[in-house]
Amino acid sequence: MFENNMAMYSRYLTELTLAFHIIFATIGVGVPLMIALAHWIGLRKKDPHFLLLARRWSRGFVITVAVGVVTGTAIGLQLSLLWPNFMELAGQVIALPLFMETFAFFFEAIFLGIYLYTWNRFKNPYYHFGLLIPVIIGSSMSAVFITIVNAFMNAPQGFELKNGVITNIQPLVAMFNPATPTKVAHVLSSAYMTSAFVLASIAAFHLLKGSKHVYHKKAFHLTMIAALIFSVTTALVGDLSGKYLGKYQPEKLAAAEWHFETDDKAPLVLFGVLNEEQEVKNALKIPYALSILVGAKPSAEVIGLNEYPEDERPPLYVHYLFDLMVTIGIFLAGLAFLYAALIQWKQKFAYNKWFLRLSVISGGLALIAIEIGWIFAEVGRQPWILRGYMKTIEGATTSAHVDILLAAFGFLYAALGAGSIIILRKMFKTNTAEAELKELGL
Amino acid sequence: MSLELLGITVLWIFLFGYVIVASIDFGAGFFSMYSDISGRKDMIHTIIQRYLSPVWEITNVFLVFFFVGIVGFFPKTAFYYGTALLIPGSISIILLAIRGSYYAFGTYGMKNNRILTFLYGMTGVFIPASLSTVLIISEGGFISVKGKHVKLHLLELLTSPFAWSVVLLAIVSVLFISASFLTWYSSKANDYKAGALLRKYTLAWSLPSVLSALVVVLSMKTHNPEHFENMIQYSWMLILSILFFFIAVFFFYRKKHYGAAFLSVVLQYALAFFAYGTSHYPYLLYPYLTVQAGFTNETMAKSLVIVFILGLLLLVPSFLLVLKLFVFDKNYIQGK
Ligand code: HDD
Ligand code: HEM
Ligand code: HEM
Numbered sequence: 072m073f074e075n076n077m078a079m080y081s082r083y084l085t086e087l088t089l090a091f092h093i094i095f096a097t098i099g100v101g102v103p104l105m106i107a108l109a110h111w112i113g114l115r116k117k118d119p120h121f122l123l124l125a126r127r128w129s130r131g132f133v134i135t136v137a138v139g140v141v142t143g144t145a146i147g148l149q150l151s152l153l154w155p156n157f158m159e160l161a162g163q164v165i166a167l168p169l170f171m172e173t174f175a176f177f178f179e180a181i182f183l184g185i186y187l188y189t190w191n192r193f194k195n196p197y198y199h200f201g202l203l204i205p206v207i208i209g210s211s212m213s214a215v216f217i218t219i220v221n222a223f224m225n226a227p228q229g230f231e232l233k234n235g236v237i238t239n240i241q242p243l244v245a246m247f248n249p250a251t252p253t254k255v256a257h258v259l260s261s262a263y264m265t266s267a268f269v270l271a272s273i274a275a276f277h278l279l280k281g282s283k284h285v286y287h288k289k290a291f292h293l294t295m296i297a298a299l300i301f302s303v304t305t306a307l308v309g310d311l312s313g314k315y316l317g318k319y320q321p322e323k324l325a326a327a328e329w330h331f332e333t334d335d336k337a338p339l340v341l342f343g344v345l346n347e348e349q350e351v352k353n354a355l356k357i358p359y360a361l362s363i364l365v366g367a368k369p370s371a372e373v374i375g376l377n378e379y380p381e382d383e384r385p386p387l388y389v390h391y392l393f394d395l396m397v398t399i400g401i402f403l404a405g406l407a408f409l410y411a412a413l414i415q416w417k418q419k420f421a422y423n424k425w426f427l428r429l430s431v432i433s434g435g436l437a438l439i440a441i442e443i444g445w446i447f448a449e450v451g452r453q454p455w456i457l458r459g460y461m462k463t464i465e466g467a468t469t470s471a472h473v474d475i476l477l478a479a480f481g482f483l484y485a486a487l488g489a490g491s492i493i494i495l496r497k498m499f500k501t502n503t504a505e506a507e508l509k510e511l512g513l
Numbered sequence: 514m515s516l517e518l519l520g521i522t523v524l525w526i527f528l529f530g531y532v533i534v535a536s537i538d539f540g541a542g543f544f545s546m547y548s549d550i551s552g553r554k555d556m557i558h559t560i561i562q563r564y565l566s567p568v569w570e571i572t573n574v575f576l577v578f579f580f581v582g583i584v585g586f587f588p589k590t591a592f593y594y595g596t597a598l599l600i601p602g603s604i605s606i607i608l609l610a611i612r613g614s615y616y617a618f619g620t621y622g623m624k625n626n627r628i629l630t631f632l633y634g635m636t637g638v639f640i641p642a643s644l645s646t647v648l649i650i651s652e653g654g655f656i657s658v659k660g661k662h663v664k665l666h667l668l669e670l671l672t673s674p675f676a677w678s679v680v681l682l683a684i685v686s687v688l689f690i691s692a693s694f695l696t697w698y699s700s701k702a703n704d705y706k707a708g709a710l711l712r713k714y715t716l717a718w719s720l721p722s723v724l725s726a727l728v729v730v731l732s733m734k735t736h737n738p739e740h741f742e743n744m745i746q747y748s749w750m751l752i753l754s755i756l757f758f759f760i761a762v763f764f765f766y767r768k769k770h771y772g773a774a775f776l777s778v779v780l781q782y783a784l785a786f787f788a789y790g791t792s793h794y795p796y797l798l799y800p801y802l803t804v805q806a807g808f809t810n811e812t813m814a815k816s817l818v819i820v821f822i823l824g825l826l827l828l829v830p831s832f833l834l835v836l837k838l839f840v841f842d843k844n845y846i847q848g849k
Contacts, residue, residue: 137617155595
């Protein structure tokens with residue numbers, strides 16, 4: 072009983088730290104790419120607006136990176152502190168990408184430090200721009216490696232387990248498990264997409280506030296076009312992720328779709344509620360769509376949840392998380408598409424109040440999609456921490472006091488979150504883009 | 514060299530790297546706070562900002578590298594230390610977070626927030642104290658293991674003279690290493706006022722650093738006689754270490770060759786650190802876990818080593834670039 076309690080608190084604390092880290096990590100992966108885009112366009116077109124954009128974004132980025140580093144260090148240590156049994160077992164097979172990740176961090180940290188403190192120090196400005204490339208590689212690769220670890224937890228392979236002893240270990244086979252391709256691609260593209268929308272929100276906010284400065288219009292244009300590309304990619308890769316689930320983790324997909332009986336010609340269930348007899352009510356059903364998602368044809372068979380023993384089924388609320396993520400994804404792709412269409416044919420509607428209002432919330436929506444996407448993926452794996460091999464409860468720490476730590480870290484993240492918001496606001500308020508443009512004589 | 518010996522050697526070298534760069538960072542924070550309180554803020558504050566702001570993330574990665582590496586090469590450490598260190602480890606995380614947020618928030622707008630500056634300065638002494646519990650616990654006597662249950666005896670830890678002597682050594686060393694580096698850095702920046710003040714700090718913390726090291730060695734004799742006996746076999750390293758200490762102090766006292774002086778401090782600590790580490794071998798945790806028993810499988814070990822070598826090929830040139838731009842570039846240091 073006592074041990075179960077500690078496993079529960081370990082879960083809460085892991086959830087808390089990850090949910091907090093993932094916000095900053097996502098921004099940390101995507102924003103360097105956006106900075107590089109602006110910086111590159113600025114250099115090529117000799118456009119000081121884009122150069123200033125790169126510079127202002129990177130200033131804000133310093134703060135999110137710092138919080139990302141702090142919370143990342145926390146989750147890194149907590150993996151061993153809260154899940155010692157899991158790390159002891161899984162570490163023997165999957166330590167390699169974790170170790171590679173530290174090199175990616177190193178690489179990123181070194182060049183980010185140089186980039187930030189060397190504006191105007193090089194005679195050839197392209198050298199300075201070049202420093203961004205290792206930053207992008209470093210941050211994207213750290214996302215790749217950690218996602219590989221997570222993919223391994225979903226589709227473990229590359230070892231044999233007999234009586235608690237691991238043999239025949241193949242680190243590369245473990246890394247390139249069936250979950251890796253879709254997971255890595257989806258995490259990367261959603262991080263780029265989210266960063267683009269977050270930056271678009273800022274630009275839209277200034278335009279909505281009445282600024283007519285071309286600086287903000289350029290920022291809005293760049294971010295919305297990038298967001299269009301990345302959101303379409305994210306949706307396409309999301310579809311592939313669904314196909315992966317259908318093949319390798321059917322119980323997760325079945326829980327997400329409330330699909331209980333194995334069946335062909337399965338419909339896709341959107342929203343709705345479950346009654347006591349586990350019947351789906353008030354849902355929007357798209358005929359054949361689930362079969363098409365899984366097997367690319369209407370007659371494809373889809374495995375139902377009832378094939379699995381009751382204690383190995385994930386909680387059914389993941390259905391709502393999945394639906395919400397997909398809805399947000401389609402909505403945001405539509406929004407970015409609408410922008411592209413308007414800017415082509417009806418320029419002035421692109422700065423319409425309502426359109427701008429929707430754009431202001433797009434960054435927040437994307438972040439929500441990231442959060443619920445992860446919760447769906449992780450809760451949908453339950454009760455396993457290492458699917459098929461180790462249950463979450465068995466992986467947890469046996470030491471007491473996790474509850475106190477949960478409270479302490481709760482305070483810490485609240486303070487960090489509040490601090491970041493206050494500082495970011497202060498930074499951009501006291502030193503507005505308009506003022507800075509004036510100073511530069513633009 | 515066997516793979517496990519190679520693994521632990523590499524990790525130990527990185528840990529030493531962390532000890533040096535982190536000491537500079539922690540100590541600088543403390544001095545910065547101290548000079549703020551005693552009204553001498555501007556003298557060393559700018560120097561510290563200029564050096565620390567670009568490199569604190571890199572310092573942090575040294576730590577991350579160490580704990581990811583040790584769990585990779587020795588997965589059993591996750592089980593023993595992970596379970597035992599839940600409380601001290603979490604305290605370290607929170608302190609590191611406070612420190613990180615000073616860098617995040619302090620550079621923009623909140624620079625003059627006294628509470629934040631105070632917290633930041635205090636983490637400079639509390640983090641080394643809390644991190645040193647790992648080394649203390651590794652000496653054995655504070656953990657008991659029954660089957661799958663690892664228990665940390667917190668009360669014994671908190672009342673152990675040995676434990677407190679290590680904590681004392683950690684704090685004093687941080688201040689000594691940091692002051693000696695910053696003396697050199699400010700002399701390169703031609704900031705003579707700050708340099709003179711930092712030189713005073715260096716000399717003030719010099720003797721306490723060796724004395725506290727002696728106390729640790731002596732209290733180890735009662736706490737872990739086996740390790741103590743082993744260490745005596747490496748006394749030549751300890752003697753050399755003390756020799757470098759005297760060279761360093763001599764240079765600082767005579768106000769010359771600050772670069773060589775700082776290098777001597779590094780060598781002083783390197784020798785002591787490796788005498789300690791070598792004599793700790795083969796134990797990762799007295800008496801439960803040895804390097805051999807805790808080692809991962811051979812396939813994983815080999816791939817980790819390969820990745821490590823490839824990683825170094827990437828990192829060493831990048832690292833040299835940082836040194837060139839921020840530590841050896843006179844114009845940058847002097848704020849031009
Ligand atoms: C901006 C964020 C975002 C958006 C708009 C979407 N996703 Fe997503 N999704 C994620 C962010 C995300 C994520 C946070 O990155 C997850 C969590 C774990 C993972 O691998 O990626 C994820 C997981 C995830 C999974 C589970 C993969 C697994 O457990 O292995 C599926 C099947 C989808 N997504 C499918 C979609 C579809 C069909 C979308 C349609 C538009 C979609 N996602 C939009
Ligand atoms: C179990 C999950 C995770 C662990 C253990 C982890 C670990 C860490 C650690 C230790 C750091 C600090 C590194 C430093 O000192 O510089 C960090 C930062 C970072 N993490 Fe995570 N991380 C996790 C999840 C993720 C995910 C899912 C992503 C990407 C989608 C990610 C992307 C990043 C990035 C980009 C940074 C650098 C900081 C920044 O640029 O904001 N991490 N992480
Ligand atoms: C690499 C080792 C990892 C371990 C040991 C781990 C372990 C866990 C565990 C045990 C939970 C609790 C599940 C539950 O709710 O019952 C959890 C939840 C979660 N994990 Fe993972 N995870 C890892 C990787 C990742 C990565 C890379 C991410 C990406 C950021 C991630 C994101 C999440 C999120 C957002 C939750 C919260 C889900 C919820 O609210 O329940 N995890 N993780």
